[in-house]
Amino acid sequence: MSESGNLKLAVLIDADNAQASIVEGLLAEIAKYGTAHVKRIYGDWTLPNLGAWKDTLLRHSIQPIQQFRYTKGKNATDGAMMIDAMDLLYSRNFEGFCIVSSDSDFTRLASRLRESGMTVYGFGEQKTPEPFVAACDKFVFTEVLREDASNDASRRKSGKELKHDAKLVALLRHAVDSAADDTGWASLGPVGSAIAKRSPEFDSRNYGYAKLSGLLKATQLFDLEERAVGRGAQKAIYVRDPKSASGA
Known part of the structure; x- marks a missing residue:
């Protein structure tokens, strides 16, 4: 296991619950904890509301994962992220995970990853439910990561x-x-x-x-x-x- 600050990390972003404006600060923050060997973002890229992400993904080499919404009102993105997270866990190539979302649905995933010895960093808005926050080793509110936050x-x-x-x-x-x-x-x-x-x-x-x-x-x-x-x-x-x- 590498020392904290030099971990091999997998970064998984929920595009439905994160904003493109945080990416610069997000990746700089993640670099404090280790190296992002995988950077994936999940969403239905056929929808116009995710258009702001497209230039950002190319610039930072973040891999978009297409996930159609099969049923109205059901979030298939969460399921895709969880499945990928477990696949990455079982590959034994990583020492930590960065989960970027304000969705409480990832609470159990964070707990499960920690049970397997992974270090889990969560990133979400201040509205993020407490159970998800508490399930992570460290949780960073994304409001402090925006470009204008320091000023x-x-x-x-x-x-x-x-x-x-x-x-x-x-x-x-x-x-x-x-x-x-x-x-x-x-x-x-x-x-x-x-x-x-x-x-x-x-x-x-x-x-x-x-x-x-x-x-x-x-x-x-x-x-x-x-x-x-x-x-x-x-x-x-x-x-x-x-x-x-x-x-x-």
Whole structure:
């Protein structure tokens, strides 16, 4: 098994539940986790509503899979994706899957892939049902992947708003506490890992911050410190919860 960040990935996109505008950001995000050895997108390409995808598919070498709608009201695309996913699983050529959809129908597929030892990354809009989100190792909301997302200052939550988000504060404090050493300080990497285990959908970009360190600093609830690592010039960020430290 390759280390996280260098996994052999299969990318399966539900064209009916994803937008072409996210593709640039989507593929850049996927590259953080590994290499996309397969990129397939499923839909009925005879329908005009998928026309926006066509130039994008050619530019990024994404293979379109034609799936006719045999019965009105029934989504044959989901079934085709699931069958292909299991075929790819049994090929034993992959270490992870990226499922791009906001459809809860893929909840069982994500669970099944994880049961087989696969790492599963989900990508969907914020309306994605919680069961599908929870079934993935990590879930990224596609709103943060659009081309204009990084320039949208209106998405950034203020320190006051962050402090009043009880769920967020509890998540951050638990992660820092679980990763902290005897002095109360924790390296940012393990903090991020602890957060991901408890909340697959967590992403500092959902709050308007590019990095976890920026979000932690904005809450004004934590001490952050930059330290030199080893003999080189490389530095790492450490974080401490003063509330926990004072009670230690």
